[in-house]
Amino acid sequence: MGLQTYYIANGFAGCEKAKPAKLKFFSKLSLIPCLAPYACSNVEGDTVEIVNRHQLLTFDVKHGLLQKVIHKNGLQNVVVEEIALYSSTGGAYLFLPDGDAQPIIKSGGNLVISEGPLMQEVYSYPKTSWEKTPVSHSTRIYNGGNTVQDFLIEKEYHVELLGKDFNDRELIVRYKTDTNNKRIFYSDLNGFQMSRRETYDKVPLQGNYYPMPSLAFMQGSNGQRFSVHSRQALGAASLKEGWLEIMLDRRLVRDDGRGLGQGVMDNRVMNVVFHILMESNISSTSDPVSNPLPLSPSLLSHRVNAQLNYLLHAFIAKKPQEISAPTHSRSFSPLAAPLPCDLHIVSFKVPRLSKYSQQQQQLGDPRLVLMLHRRNWDSSYCKKARSQCTAVADESVNLFNMFKDLTVLNARATSLNLLHDDTEMLGYTEQFGDVARDGRVIIPPMEIQAYKFELRLRQ
Known part of the structure; x- marks a missing residue:
């Protein structure tokens, strides 16, 4: 949480020049300059x-499609990428699909490989049966040092499902991976919790698709x-063992009543962005069938999703010489220390005034509301992420010490709709103590809590 200002200027003679990326081309459609x-x-x-x-x-x-991934520990994962269309x-x-999806990528097309010091990318403009392909895509990996981005694979699909050629498609x-998942996968519910999804032979294909x-x-x-x-809410299925397919876009003529x-x-031109993560269990295994x-998700997986x-x-902004206002501080960071890695700030705001809140304001109700969500995470996959975390929320978080140079006043727990402050009704009295007295906040996994308070500059 915070603000930071950066200025871009011409480099001095002693500055190290940026190194341009190296490019590699493969083209069967046209010459790439x-x-x-x-x-x-x-x-x-090949x-x-x-x-x-x-x-x-x-x-x-x-x-131009991904085939496999080899990790630094020598572990190899088969990840065969396929792009297809349902009728x-x-x-x-x-x-209501008419049978299985049919692959649309043909041999040929354009491929551009960019190898830079911070990012490496493979861009594919594939050959299809249509003169203008409905999808092109990029695959990126990063070299940022000790960052979350280093562990993930970024996939970006540029989708143009436009025109009558793609009606009812x-x-x-x-x-297609080598994961023996027994056609079982897990998907989230609004980013809050995971649900087990199983593919059944007794129901049609569409019945095995899940949000x-x-x-x-x-x-x-x-x-x-x-x-x-x-980055977008989509539909997914695991129709065969080791397969995970995701819907990118739909163009349908009929009204389904x-x-x-x-x-x-x-339909509009759209970019669908995925972050793919492959992890190994370090302590115990759990058979999805049993x-x-x-x-x-693991702690690293939560951090990838948040990013x-x-x-x-x-x-x-405009160039500094064109700004008439005086120059302000280049950075602002109100937190005294980073929050635990599994604690997420849902919102931190001044609520919109309503008739009820105006009455409460007259009674001295605090003006700021902080909502915190503690994520549940699988500790058997914690190795990579815990090495980059200062803490997790096993211990209490103190609201009074959360902000530097700012004093927290009139802190109290409230309901998520901000209408109820009775701690006994909220169930906070026995478990969490008096927030107004000691500022201590304990949030169990998979819970969201809200707090009202005031902030004043520390004297």
């Missing part, structure tokens, strides 16, 4: 690789996990 100041070369062989400190990715050059007679609410991406608001993962009997974090009154024809209970769905806000 090499622009200055980049060094370019042609791809040789496969191409990109690598960082933690993993090596192998791609099929002719199709459908459904509508906005009903998914539904576009998917499918990852995936932000995360889906498969786990094998040996504890290997394959997770896909999404469920209230919309029309098909889904207002364990009917939902599993929890994907809670982005930094970047604002571009």
